[in-house]
Amino acid sequence: MRNVWIIAKRELDNYFNSPLAYVVAFAVLLPMGIYFSLIVWVSAQQAMMGGSPPDSAPLNWLFVFLLIFLGPALTMRLLSDEARMGTLELLLTAPVRDFELVTGKWLGAFLFVMGLAALTLVYPLIINNYVEPRIDWLATLSSYLGVILVSAALLALGAGISAIFTNQFAAFFVTLGLFFFLWFMVNLPAGYLPSGGDVLNYLSVSTHFSQSMNNGAIALGDIVYYLSLTALGLFIGTTAIEIRRWR
Amino acid sequence: MIKVSGLTKDYGARRAIDNVSFDAQQGEIVGFLGPNGAGKTTTMRILTGYMPPTDGEAIVAGYDVVEESLEVRKRVGYLPETVPLYNDMIVFDYLKFMGELRRIPNVEDRVEEALDMVGLYDRADGYIGNLSKGMRQRVGLAQALLHRPEVLILDEPTIGLDPSQVVEVRELIKEIGKERTVLLSTHLLNEAQNICDRVLIINKGKIVAEDTTENLQARLLGAERVTLRVRGEAEDLLQTVKKVKGVQSATAREDGAVEFEYSSGRDVRPEVARQVVNAGYDLIELRPIGMSLEEIFLELTGSDAKRK
Numbered sequence: 001m002r003n004v005w006i007i008a009k010r011e012l013d014n015y016f017n018s019p020l021a022y023v024v025a026f027a028v029l030l031p032m033g034i035y036f037s038l039i040v041w042v043s044a045q046q047a048m049m050g051g052s053p054p055d056s057a058p059l060n061w062l063f064v065f066l067l068i069f070l071g072p073a074l075t076m077r078l079l080s081d082e083a084r085m086g087t088l089e090l091l092l093t094a095p096v097r098d099f100e101l102v103t104g105k106w107l108g109a110f111l112f113v114m115g116l117a118a119l120t121l122v123y124p125l126i127i128n129n130y131v132e133p134r135i136d137w138l139a140t141l142s143s144y145l146g147v148i149l150v151s152a153a154l155l156a157l158g159a160g161i162s163a164i165f166t167n168q169f170a171a172f173f174v175t176l177g178l179f180f181f182l183w184f185m186v187n188l189p190a191g192y193l194p195s196g197g198d199v200l201n202y203l204s205v206s207t208h209f210s211q212s213m214n215n216g217a218i219a220l221g222d223i224v225y226y227l228s229l230t231a232l233g234l235f236i237g238t239t240a241i242e243i244r245r246w247r
Numbered sequence: 248m249i250k251v252s253g254l255t256k257d258y259g260a261r262r263a264i265d266n267v268s269f270d271a272q273q274g275e276i277v278g279f280l281g282p283n284g285a286g287k288t289t290t291m292r293i294l295t296g297y298m299p300p301t302d303g304e305a306i307v308a309g310y311d312v313v314e315e316s317l318e319v320r321k322r323v324g325y326l327p328e329t330v331p332l333y334n335d336m337i338v339f340d341y342l343k344f345m346g347e348l349r350r351i352p353n354v355e356d357r358v359e360e361a362l363d364m365v366g367l368y369d370r371a372d373g374y375i376g377n378l379s380k381g382m383r384q385r386v387g388l389a390q391a392l393l394h395r396p397e398v399l400i401l402d403e404p405t406i407g408l409d410p411s412q413v414v415e416v417r418e419l420i421k422e423i424g425k426e427r428t429v430l431l432s433t434h435l436l437n438e439a440q441n442i443c444d445r446v447l448i449i450n451k452g453k454i455v456a457e458d459t460t461e462n463l464q465a466r467l468l469g470a471e472r473v474t475l476r477v478r479g480e481a482e483d484l485l486q487t488v489k490k491v492k493g494v495q496s497a498t499a500r501e502d503g504a505v506e507f508e509y510s511s512g513r514d515v516r517p518e519v520a521r522q523v524v525n526a527g528y529d530l531i532e533l534r535p536i537g538m539s540l541e542e543i544f545l546e547l548t549g550s551d552a553k554r555k
Contacts, residue, residue: 006347017335086331090390093295094348095321245298247258 003096004104011078011108021112024070028063028116035062036123040130053131056124057214060143063120064150064209067113068183071151072175074112075158077168078105079237083244084166092245102237106159113151117144139216146213149226150205154179156233163240179205205229248273248398248428249294253303256289263289265452266303271445273397276424278443278460279432286452287432288328291400294430295325308397321349324396328403328432330387334376338367338386341375342393349394361389364419380407388416392423399423401431405438417442472536473516476504478529487526491519506536 015021036059043054079102082088091101121144128135158175165171187204190197201207208222249271256263264286271277279287293300294307296316305312308322333341339358346354362368365385370378375386384407391399404420405413420429421442433439439446440460448456477484481503488497488507493515497507509515516533523530 002350003348006344010344013340014333014335085333086327086329087333089292089297089327089329089331090325090345091348093297093320093323093325093327094345095317095350096348097317247298 001100003100004107007091007096007101007104008107008111011105012111015074015108015112020073024073025116025119027070028066029119031066032059032062032120032123035059036126040127053135054127055135056120056127056140057143057216059120059123060147061210061214063117063147065183067151067154068179069176071113071154071158071179072172074109075106075155075162075175076172077162078109078159079163079241080165080168080171084168088241088244092241098241098245099234099238102159102163102234102241105162106156106234106237109155109159110152113155114148117147117151136216142216142218143214145218146209146222149213149223150209153205153226153229153233156230157236158233160233160236160240163237163244182206248275248308249277249430250306251290251294251303252305254290254293254300254305255302256286256293256298257301263452264449267449267452267454268303269447269454269457271428271430273428274424274426275445276420276429276431276443278439278446279430279449280434280436280439280446281432281449282434285449287449288402289452290449291325291402291430291432294319295323295400296320321394322397324391324394324399326384326387326391326401326404328406330383332375332383332386334374336375337371338362338373338375338378339371341386342389345390346393351394357393358389361393364392365389366415381409381412384408385412385416388419397427399427399429399431401429403433404431405433405435413438471510471514472506472508473519474500474504474506474532474534474536475519475523475530476532477523478531481505481528483526484523484528487522487528488519491515491522494519504532 039054039058043052047053079088082091092098124135124137124140157178158171161175161178162168162171165174182203182205184206187197187201187207190200193200202225208225212219212222249269251270252268254267255265267286267290269277279290281287289298292298294305294312296312296319299313307319310318310322312319336344339362342358342361343354346358351357359368359371362371365388367382367385367389370382375383378386384404388401388404391401399420401420405416408416417438420431423429424442424444431443443460445457445459447454475484475488484505485497485499488494488505493509493513495508495510497505499505507519520530520533
């Protein structure tokens, strides 16, 4: 498992060596900052009429929503670029298992996103200073657990798709399409179908987050769902690398 | 240290290597000689655990490349032909990264040692993307040497280097080859002669000849070939050369020069020169021409290729 960490560390360094990390951080933190101001402002207005105090749930929803679009940018070149540059040949002839390689790549992207998520902790901290009573930290914790799990799952799928392609833009668009589908599309017909709607709802990435953990309800089923998706993504990536070897 | 038997690899319908067998002992430098597309890189990629063979078996450093790939990879140093490197990394960091993956103790000392060996110590803090091709080649070599591997597999190690660097790298390989097993590929005959103890000639996926460098040289250089040129018109030059005793064959080239061959035991050049001068020509060039790889292949692969 040390190999996973060594690869993840290099990947993390690599993000900060390229403009990508800063562009993504900017694209996440700017809308969140604006949204945060809006929420505080609206809540302040409503508080006069006895509205509920603000919490971090809508902010974390926005974070995950932005991840649908920015996640593919973070994962697109994880393995596709290694294949394009030929450096995959170095990694595949080093004493590293294919699984460790894919997991390390994923972990690098995951840690970067976790760093961003950690920066957003500043918002509940600010809110906490201004509301009476203090904000519900357990609900906040549940919401952040959701962010961690959703990020892990999406980035693993992205890493897996990146291993299939040699062209990073192909990886980007396929990943974006898949995220979009899993977030918005898959449960759309659920309400119209005579039966089977539950299955579609179950498959949706958003329902397991928005309707449960982001509302302060931690359910084992949701955790299992996200961990399964993470495992699936890493499995796809490992298999794609193995197929590359056989070609 | 390397034992290969019946190795075959198909890419779809195309057979890249066909039933290749050879071995290499410890302390031996074995050269893989062949034109582009002959199957050198494919064979090396199988031996380094990068890809599995379609058929056959390869044992490297005592482990099977398919069954115990990780063990093989721990003991092999590999320089791929394209020298893939991370351009946005610093030389030192890159080598440290590769060293960490190989679990080298005191990795920073070993990186410095490897950089010293390839003469890149002063560029350790530079970005790989800013290096010249020759320097990249040496970074790749440092990476292959980093973990002091038992088996070193080098795909075209001197390609892209300038002449003085070529000499340095060859000396380095010879030094390493004293204790370890080195398998290197090249399409330069003189390189194979220069550094290898034994040469495998591969063409169209098959090994067509395997011999020590000396034997191969003797086999190939059974006859010496010389080109001769005189000033001005020379209608009877060919006849003059042909008449000299010991000249095996002589042909006139389109540009007016004459090429002749003689058996290597008996040097007829002084006599040819004398006769040409006596016949009243101004001799301006008498130059031995080495056999090109192309010609060696014609020699080794027999008549079917000779039509070219």
